[in-house]
Amino acid sequence: MKPLLRGRYAGYTVQSLKKDLISGSIVGIVAIPLGMAFAIASGVKPEYGLYTTIVAGLIISLLGGSRFQIGGPTGAFIPILFAIVLQYGYENLLIAGFMAGLMLVLMGLLRFGAVIRFIPRPVTIGFTSGIAVIIFTGQIADFLGVHVDKQGGFVADLRTLVLQLPSLNLYSVLTAALCLAVLLITPRWLPRIPGSLIGLLISSLAAAWFFPGQVATIGSTFGDIPAGLPEFRVPAVSWDRIVHLLQPAFVIAMLGGIESLLSAVVADGMTGDRHNSNRELVGQGIANMIAPLFGGIPATGAIARTATNIRNGAVSPVSGAVHALVVLLVLLFFAPYASNIPLAAMAPILMVVAWNMSERKAFVHILRTRTADSLILAVTFLLTVFFNLTVAVQAGLVLAVVLFVKRMSEGVKVAKVLPDPADRKAKVSSRIVKDGRHCPQISMFTVEGPLFFGAAQSFEQSLADQSADTPLVLILRMGRVPYMDTTAESNLSALVGRVQDQGGIVLVTGIHDQPRTLLSRTGLADRIGADHFFDRTGAAIDYALTRISMARCQGCRHFAFRECGALSGAGSSPDQPCSVRTRETIRA
Numbered sequence: 001m002k003p004l005l006r007g008r009y010a011g012y013t014v015q016s017l018k019k020d021l022i023s024g025s026i027v028g029i030v031a032i033p034l035g036m037a038f039a040i041a042s043g044v045k046p047e048y049g050l051y052t053t054i055v056a057g058l059i060i061s062l063l064g065g066s067r068f069q070i071g072g073p074t075g076a077f078i079p080i081l082f083a084i085v086l087q088y089g090y091e092n093l094l095i096a097g098f099m100a101g102l103m104l105v106l107m108g109l110l111r112f113g114a115v116i117r118f119i120p121r122p123v124t125i126g127f128t129s130g131i132a133v134i135i136f137t138g139q140i141a142d143f144l145g146v147h148v149d150k151q152g153g154f155v156a157d158l159r160t161l162v163l164q165l166p167s168l169n170l171y172s173v174l175t176a177a178l179c180l181a182v183l184l185i186t187p188r189w190l191p192r193i194p195g196s197l198i199g200l201l202i203s204s205l206a207a208a209w210f211f212p213g214q215v216a217t218i219g220s221t222f223g224d225i226p227a228g229l230p231e232f233r234v235p236a237v238s239w240d241r242i243v244h245l246l247q248p249a250f251v252i253a254m255l256g257g258i259e260s261l262l263s264a265v266v267a268d269g270m271t272g273d274r275h276n277s278n279r280e281l282v283g284q285g286i287a288n289m290i291a292p293l294f295g296g297i298p299a300t301g302a303i304a305r306t307a308t309n310i311r312n313g314a315v316s317p318v319s320g321a322v323h324a325l326v327v328l329l330v331l332l333f334f335a336p337y338a339s340n341i342p343l344a345a346m347a348p349i350l351m352v353v354a355w356n357m358s359e360r361k362a363f364v365h366i367l368r369t370r371t372a373d374s375l376i377l378a379v380t381f382l383l384t385v386f387f388n389l390t391v392a393v394q395a396g397l398v399l400a401v402v403l404f405v406k407r408m409s410e411g412v413k414v415a416k417v418l419p420d421p422a423d424r425k426a427k428v429s430s431r432i433v434k435d436g437r438h439c440p441q442i443s444m445f446t447v448e449g450p451l452f453f454g455a456a457q458s459f460e461q462s463l464a465d466q467s468a469d470t471p472l473v474l475i476l477r478m479g480r481v482p483y484m485d486t487t488a489e490s491n492l493s494a495l496v497g498r499v500q501d502q503g504g505i506v507l508v509t510g511i512h513d514q515p516r517t518l519l520s521r522t523g524l525a526d527r528i529g530a531d532h533f534f535d536r537t538g539a540a541i542d543y544a545l546t547r548i549s550m551a552r553c554q555g556c557r558h559f560a561f562r563e564c565g566a567l568s569g570a571g572s573s574p575d576q577p578c579s580v581r582t583r584e585t586i587r588a
Helices: 014-041 046-063 075-088 090-109 121-138 140-144 154-167 170-189 195-210 218-222 239-244 246-271 277-294 303-311 318-338 343-357 360-369 372-386 389-410 430-434 456-466 486-501 513-522 524-528 537-545
Strands: 413-416 442-448 473-480 505-509
Touching (some): 014 075, 014 195, 014 218, 014 303, 014 318, 014 343, 046 318, 075 090, 075 121, 075 343, 090 239, 090 246, 121 140, 121 154, 121 343, 121 372, 140 154, 140 170, 140 343, 154 372, 170 343, 195 343, 239 246, 246 277, 246 303, 246 389, 303 318, 303 343, 360 372, 372 389, 413 430, 442 537, 456 486, 473 537, 486 505, 486 513, 486 524, 505 537, 513 524
Parallel strands (some): 442 473
Antiparallel strands (some): 413 442
């Protein structure tokens, strides 16, 4: 069939449109109960979740960097948004959401899309699992039908919940249990039907028929959901408010960026497609700037809804736009009925969402490794649950950086080496030094690993520990140093200065482009001397033997090099004479 459009929609046909209409309609039906549930759990009215699904969902699909991304309110935002509403109020949440959107646009324009994905996996799993625990425990009160004035503290809320247990509502428990049973059964027996919608319908009808007025509903708690388009309104913004909301806005932006890119990566894995990270951030940013103008809360890519979109045959971003329009039609024509949904029926939906997002298998797997990653995971998880996400992510990242630096510094090895006379090609070995061979005038070291601020001190200390006296010639074999920073360069400069102050020289072999460029820019390469850099160790040894004191060689019996026999006056070494040695090249 002849393609209708080109560019991002190249190859799009009428058949493709049919597939997008089907997948978009299904995802739209799935998104309705989730949008309301996420809004309620975030401390705002349920219709605001629907507004977010409509406005942000449409913009994310059309402007984002993934063809299959479905955007809207998500469970990951619940603890953050609830805390912001509790501390700053709903009006300020809208401003923070707008600011977060602006930050996301800037991140995309500055091409930070790839940088965000560098956040360590233990950190993301830690806070995701922590958020899942908060969401799950936060729904227990509605499940049991008890009233808990949430103060945003995990321990305090649990304590209040325990005290309220004697007043549980049996009708709420029955309603929630019925919805939960449908949620668990539907995927097995009716996999193509959205379980959340069926669960809401069945449990709502059961509550209305068998025990009317006995359970709290959306209408009795939040008022009736208005049937109509959301009102366009610009929040009152002041400089003081902007400064006051910088931190929560930044947290929203970071989490939104992480979640959206994770969702896009999942979509890529399911379809073989490849998303544009920076375009995705820009699209998410624009959506979060516009949604607050219609009363919407912050949104991001929704992994579960995106996966549902793909499984039902989505072909292009049109399916995401259809999903938003379906929610809009339901809002216009069926809003009064949604007001009768029991809160107890919403609780199991969020509990299942929390269970699915908990990353429990990955969580247990990382803990069982008993490595530094296990510590990062545990710290991030516990801080998310018992404090807040901001502290958790900051602490997790700092801990990850510290432990990474520690691991990298431990990976730097400095070994004193000498040629092995038993090797036909005279390869260098640290074993020879351990066997007691030594040259009083030439010290040769093999350096391995990146030399950066975390390893610079240990590098210098290792050289000092293994070289009691300042040698006349110091040979540094740096063929296994892939990177050097200015801190390590400063330590190396101090070492070069000490050797040269004692009348000695430093020879460098096999150095890579990055360290060599750094030494040139800092001027250390000129201090060492352009003729003191060699590609191979053998050439450096040949040069070193021309710079030592022949008088000190007389009578020496260390025989560190093959030339030592001739230089010490004891005749040729057992291996071969000096004239042959100087024509060889020692391999690294």
